[in-house]
Amino acid sequence: MRKAHGADKEADRHGSWGAGLAREAAKALLRAAADELPDQPVLVVTLTANESSPEVATRLGFHRADVGREADSWS
Structure with a gap:
């Protein structure tokens, strides 16, 4: 039986979890931010x-800063 198109995408997405893709993407963004705005702090929410x-x-290397909302900030 063939899965629905959306189900295939969901399975693909779960298959890449834990592969370090978010970390690699974040590292690339941090490098770009440092090059573009070297004197500006970076905040992760x-x-x-x-x-x-x-x-x-x-x-x-970020540290948690509790902002008391439904989101957490890291600086």
């Missing part, structure tokens, strides 16, 4: 419901 994003931010 994650949704509290997304449990993986804070791990990525921590691995990139």
Whole structure:
């Protein structure tokens, strides 16, 4: 039986989780930001419901700054 097109996309997306793609993309963005605006701080905002994003931010050297909302900030 063939899966619906949307189901194929969902399976593909889950298959790439944990592969380090978010971290690599974030590293590239941070390099570009540093080149373009070297004197500006970078703030990362994650949704509290997304449990993986804070791990990525921590691995990139960011530290949690509680803002008391449904989102977390990392600086």
